Amino acid sequence: MHELIxxxxxxxxxxxxxxxxxxxxxxARGQQEAQAAGRWLASHGVRPGRALCSPARRADExxxxxxxxxxxxxxxxxxxxIYDASPGELLALLDQYGEPGTVMLxxxxxxxxxxxxLLVEGRSDEFRGMPPGALAVLHLxxxxxxxxxxxxxxxxx
Numbered sequence: 806m807h808e809l810i811x812x813x814x815x816x817x818x819x820x821x822x823x824x825x826x827x828x829x830x831x832x833a834r835g836q837q838e839a840q841a842a843g844r845w846l847a848s849h850g851v852r853p854g855r856a857l858c859s860p861a862r863r864a865d866e867x868x869x870x871x872x873x874x875x876x877x878x879x880x881x882x883x884x885x886x887i888y889d890a891s892p893g894e895l896l897a898l899l900d901q902y903g904e905p906g907t908v909m910l911x912x913x914x915x916x917x918x919x920x921x922x923l924l925v926e927g928r929s930d931e932f933r934g935m936p937p938g939a940l941a942v943l944h945l946x947x948x949x950x951x952x953x954x955x956x957x958x959x960x961x962x
Contacts, residue, residue, distance in 0.1 A: 807905055807945055808908075808944055808957075810908070810909040811909075811917050811935075811940060812842060812867065812868070812911045813913065814831075814839075814859070814861070814864040814866075814937065815842070815866075817937070827860070828862050829863050830866060831866045835867070835938065836870060838937060839866065839867040840871070841938070843870060846874065846940070852876070853875075853907045853909035854906035855906070855907075855909070856882060857899075857908065857911070858887065860885050864887070864888075868909075869881065871911075887910065887916075888913065889916070890913075890916045892920040892922075895917075918934055924951065925956050928951070935961075936961050936962075937962075939960065939961040940961075941956060942957045944957045
């Protein structure tokens with residue numbers, strides 16, 4: 806892949822409201838954030854060729870709302886290993902989809918924000934900076950390895 810889009814799920818209802826972390830839906834604000842992320846991608850001509858998503862309801866809803874704004878968006882692929890994944894586990898998953906093009910990964914913190922730091926800075930310790938609904942567009946300079954990416958764009962609702 807040449808480009809990687811990392812999208813953190815948008816704002817979800819509190820766990821006390823739903824009772825099950827995997828089944829937490831987006832809040833009304835989260836739905837707006839996800840739609841806005843999709844509009845940002847579309848307005849900047851960023852179109853994934855593949856979209857991988859955590860099966861958690863809030864991530865799935867975020868992905869579907871964001872992809873709805875993109876012309877010829879790819880079919881969403883749920884990947885259970887994204888939920889609660891470390892940066893290394895996310896790298897291993899992405900390594901399976903190394904074809905040229907743009908891959909979008911929709912998931913959770915701290916994995917998403919630490920993956921950004923690992924790919925851009927070469928380390929992932931204590932990085933904070935991906936609020937709900939935020940996305941990072943990375944350009945990969947060759948292999949999918951720590952420190953081998955450039956942050957081309959960052960957007961936050």
